[in-house]
Structure formats: structure tokens, C-alpha cells
Amino acid sequence: MGETLPLEIERLLVVDDEVPILHALQRTFEAAGFAVTACSDPHEALETLSKQAFNVISVDYSMPGMTGAEFLSRAKQIQPDSVRILITAANDFSAAVDAVNKGEIFRILAKPWNRSELLSCVRQAFDTFALKLRNRQLAQLVHKQNSELAELNRGLERQVQERTSNLLDGMVAVLDYRDTETQWHSRRVSRFTCRIAHELGVTDPRELRTIEMGSLLHDIGKIGVRDAVLLKPGPLNPEEWVEMREHPRLGWALLQRIEFLRDASQIVLQHQERFDGGGYPAKLSGEQIVLGARLFAVADTYDAITSDRPYRKAQPHEAAVAEIRRVAGTQLDPNVVEAFCRLPESEWIAIRGEVEQISLLEAQWGWTPPSRVFDAFREAAIKQRAEKKIPSSPAAPTAHDSGAPQG
Numbered sequence: 030m031g032e033t034l035p036l037e038i039e040r041l042l043v044v045d046d047e048v049p050i051l052h053a054l055q056r057t058f059e060a061a062g063f064a065v066t067a068c069s070d071p072h073e074a075l076e077t078l079s080k081q082a083f084n085v086i087s088v089d090y091s092m093p094g095m096t097g098a099e100f101l102s103r104a105k106q107i108q109p110d111s112v113r114i115l116i117t118a119a120n121d122f123s124a125a126v127d128a129v130n131k132g133e134i135f136r137i138l139a140k141p142w143n144r145s146e147l148l149s150c151v152r153q154a155f156d157t158f159a160l161k162l163r164n165r166q167l168a169q170l171v172h173k174q175n176s177e178l179a180e181l182n183r184g185l186e187r188q189v190q191e192r193t194s195n196l197l198d199g200m201v202a203v204l205d206y207r208d209t210e211t212q213w214h215s216r217r218v219s220r221f222t223c224r225i226a227h228e229l230g231v232t233d234p235r236e237l238r239t240i241e242m243g244s245l246l247h248d249i250g251k252i253g254v255r256d257a258v259l260l261k262p263g264p265l266n267p268e269e270w271v272e273m274r275e276h277p278r279l280g281w282a283l284l285q286r287i288e289f290l291r292d293a294s295q296i297v298l299q300h301q302e303r304f305d306g307g308g309y310p311a312k313l314s315g316e317q318i319v320l321g322a323r324l325f326a327v328a329d330t331y332d333a334i335t336s337d338r339p340y341r342k343a344q345p346h347e348a349a350v351a352e353i354r355r356v357a358g359t360q361l362d363p364n365v366v367e368a369f370c371r372l373p374e375s376e377w378i379a380i381r382g383e384v385e386q387i388s389l390l391e392a393q394w395g396w397t398p399p400s401r402v403f404d405a406f407r408e409a410a411i412k413q414r415a416e417k418k419i420p421s422s423p424a425a426p427t428a429h430d431s432g433a434p435q436g
């Protein structure tokens with residue numbers, strides 16, 4: 030029975046095996062303005078119910094072959110939304126009450142009925158039906174509006190993420206204007222770090238995002254280092270090293286002003302610490318160093334060894350793995366090193382390839398493509414990888430920070 034009943038039509042089905050009573054009820058209800066269908070056979074009435082929708086059903090309790098309670102129970106299965114009324118003689122009342130208690134019936138009316146009581150009962154039944162229907166429509170409307178609101182929130186979330194990424198791109202680019210090539214080193218290291226984090230079992234998107242942002246901005250404090258020190262072609266003297274070693278603290282202080290970067294600022298502050306306590310600025314060791322900074326240190330070391338430097342060519346993957354294993358437990362966290370060693374070279378080639386594609390695009394366009402372009406390249410690289418069309422790793426641009434000695 031798929032018919033939907035509009036509220037303005039008040040359709041009533043009346044069932045009574047005693048035809049004179051049936052007609053009396055029909056006349057009463059029609060006089061009150063209801064659209065009445067009268068049936069003296071309950072089986073025929075069930076047939077009618079399967080073809081036409083009714084707001085209210087009124088039935089006599091005592092009928093041959095089927096009680097009114099049984100009839101209403103089956104009527105409920107055919108038209109669950111209908112409001113059902115049982116009319117019964119006093120001697121059948123207790124059996125009828127049982128049917129009401131099972132939740133099948135809206136109201137029981139005693140025979141002989143009082144006309145105004147009967148009409149008032151049917152009026153209430155129609156009002157109940159209308160109320161149920163309006164409640165359902167309202168619930169559907171609320172559900173629809175909630176869905177629209179959720180979609181709107183998702184859109185806003187996407188916008189916030191995009192603007193955040195653009196802001197971070199801008200911050201890294203500011204540093205890049207002074208300390209060329211840092212951007213692509215930062216991009217690679219940020220991706221490398223997240224990949225190792227994932228291998229180590231970090232799956233919380235918020236934590237991964239913090240690790241990504243902290244790694245990307247690790248050297249942002251170099252904005253506060255003077256050109257005479259930052260861009261000095263020769264070795265730094267002890268005083269200059271003191272100034273250079275301020276950059277983790279400067280970066281941390283800068284990010285304190287931006288609420289969503291406060292967690293990432295810990296990675297920036299600790300990115301030059303060593304696992305054995307020999308780093309700076311606070312000489313933290315072991316798990317005193319936040320996980321993101323320990324992860325970063327491995328990715329940074331790998332990128333430094335496998336990238337070209339002014340004083341030496343890029344080393345092969347195997348050489349980087351051997352060096353990273355050698356310094357596990359001193360410079361680097363051995364657990365992180367273990368996770369790093371589980372990843373095949375193809376992973377690093379793919380990440381390097383993604384970043385290089387973006388750098389080529391930037392050279393063509395003259396500006397940094399938005400993060401969604403970067404993501405599109407990542408997806409393309411993943412697809413390429415799946416199709417085994419990855420070329421061998423070309424040499425990457427030089428990165429300032431990762432050359433020896435560390436900045």
C-alpha cells in the first residue's frame with residue numbers, strides 16, 4: 030500500500046457486520062464532514078485497506094470469523110500510520126482492553142455510543158493522525174537541514190584547510206626567499222616524516238597533521254637569523270653558531286602566536302635535539318623529545334644524505350640506510366630507525382618525484398601551486414607507482430639546513 034495520504038483529506042473506514050449499525054455510523058460521520066467508506070465484511074475491508082489509504086479506521090469488536098481486535102492488528106500491518114478505534118459492547122470490554130494494551134488501538138468506545146462522544150473521539154483520531162504526519166515531516170525537514178548543515182561544515186572545513194595550507198606555503202616561501210631551496214627540502218622532509226610516522230602506527234589525522242606542519246616549518250626560525258650568518262659562504266665562528274642555534278627557539282616563539290600551530294611548534298623547538306641528549310637547544314634525550322621531532326630527525330638525515338650538496342653529490346639509498354642505522358641510539362631514535370628501515374626505496378623515490386613535479390610547475394608558473402595541485406600530483410604519483418612506471422630518482426635541489434655541520 031504505497032499511497033500517501035494528504036492531510037486535507039480526512040478518510041475514514043468503518044467496519045461493522047450489522048448493516049443497520051454500519052449505515053447509522055456512516056450517516057453520522059458523513060454528516061460531520063468525513064469521507065467515509067463502509068464495509069460489513071472484515072475480509073473485504075482488509076482488501077480495501079490494501080488498495081486505499083485511510084487516516085482513521087473504526088471497527089466493531091464482535092464480528093463473525095474475526096474479532097475487531099484481530100482486524101485492527103492486521104490493519105496496522107497494512108497501514109501502520111492509521112489511527113484505529115474499536116467499538117465494543119460492555120461484555121467484550123476486558124478482551125478489547127487487552128488489544129489496546131498491545132498498542133494496536135487508539136481508543137475503545139462503548140456500545141451503544143453517545144453521538145457527541147463518538148464524533149469527538151473520531152475528531153481526536155484525525156488530529157492524532159495529522160500530528161503524527163506533521164511530526165514526521167518535521168523530522169524529515171530537520172534531517173534534511175542537518176545534512177545540509179553537515180555539508181556546509183565540510184565545505185568550510187575544506188576552505189579552512191586550504192587557507193591553512195596556503196598560509197604555511199607562504200611562511201615556507203618567505204624563508205625560501207632568503208635561504209634558497211629550503212622549501213623543497215622542507216616539503217620532502219615533511220612528507221618523509223609523515224610516511225615514517227604512519228609506518229610507526231601513527232594514524233590519528235590530527236597528530237599526523239601536526240607532524241606534517243612541524244616538519245614543514247622546522248627551520249622557520251631562520252627568518253630571525255641575520256643574513257651575515259645565515260648566508261655566510263664559509264664556516265661559522267663560535268659567536269655565529271650561537272646565533273644560528275637560536276633558530277629552533279625563534280621558530281617556536283613565532284608559532285606561539287598562531288593557535289593551530291602550537292602543537293607543531295614543539296617539533297620546531299626540538300628538531301635539532303639528539304636522541305642521546307647531545308643536541309640543542311635544551312639537550313633533551315630519548316622520549317623527552319616529542320615523537321614528531323624524533324621522526325623528523327630520521328627523515329631529515331635521509332634527505333640530507335640522498336640530496337646533492339655544494340660539497341658532495343647525493344649518496345645512494347643504501348648508503349643513507351647504513352648511516353642511519355649507524356647513528357641509531359645516538360643521534361636518532363632506534364624505534365623510528367627500525368620503522369624507517371622497513372620502507373622500500375620506491376616510497377622515497379615517489380615522494381621525491383611528487384615534490385620535484387611541483388617545483389618544476391612553480392618554476393614555470395612563477396608561484397607556488399596551491400596544496401590541492403600538490404595533492405593531485407601525489408595521487409598521480411600513487412597511480413604511477415601502482416602501474417610501476419616510476420623513473421629512477423633524479424638528483425634533488427640542494428637543501429641548506431641538512432649539510433654538515435647542522436644549522
Ligand SMILES: [Fe+2]
Nearest residue numbers: 247248430436
Ligand atoms: Fe634546523
